Amino acid sequence: MGFTVWIARNDHLNKYKNQQLGKLSSKNFPLIVPQYFPRKTEKNIQLIDVILFRKEFQQIEAAFEVECTTRIYSGLLRMADLSLCLKRVLLAYNAPDCPCYIVLPKAKKKLFEKQLGRPIFQELQIFQLCKAINIEDIESKWKESKWKSDPNIIQKISYGLGQDAPIN
Numbered sequence: 001m002g003f004t005v006w007i008a009r010n011d012h013l014n015k016y017k018n019q020q021l022g023k024l025s026s027k028n029f030p031l032i033v034p035q036y037f038p039r040k041t042e043k044n045i046q047l048i049d050v051i052l053f054r055k056e057f058q059q060i061e062a063a064f065e066v067e068c069t070t071r072i073y074s075g076l077l078r079m080a081d082l083s084l085c086l087k088r089v090l091l092a093y094n095a096p097d098c099p100c101y102i103v104l105p106k107a108k109k110k111l112f113e114k115q116l117g118r119p120i121f122q123e124l125q126i127f128q129l130c131k132a133i134n135i136e137d138i139e140s141k142w143k144e145s146k147w148k149s150d151p152n153i154i155q156k157i158s159y160g161l162g163q164d165a166p167i168n
Helices: 039-045 070-092 106-116 119-121 133-144 153-157
Strands: 005-006 052-054 060-066 098-106 128-134
Touching: 039 070, 060 070, 070 098, 070 153, 098 106, 098 133, 106 128, 119 133, 128 133, 128 153, 133 153
Parallel strands: 060 098, 098 128
Antiparallel strands: 005 052, 052 060
8 A cells, every 4th residue: 555564563573474574564663752752652652563654754644453362452552652642743743643443353342432432542532533443344355355446445444432333
């Protein structure tokens, strides 16, 4: 899709279909975290499973947490860290917030909504920024080759708090 891809630093040695994930990832993390943010914030953001950057501007296009083995709230906390950091950085540049997605099995939809409804995520308005994508929808669209032919596929298969998953 023409993006620079960051894969979580702790996943660089993992393999998918005999390919090391780190070889698919940018070697350097391009996000500039403000000096007044704790170094730990940048380390937490680097644990987000996949971040897509626009090649020409290194602007974040989207962030994805794949929640098959970890808890949904940990992914939402990383997204909250990213959002807070970007809001501080972007105030100077008047750039848009990036959309964040939690990728999960359909069976975890209610748990996603429960976690996103927590007061901290409401206060930080993460519920407006973060949507879910069902793993099953990603797999079916991949089989249909929709990823290359439809640049809006992510928006079409994602859903937010209180929304039904799209039926395609």
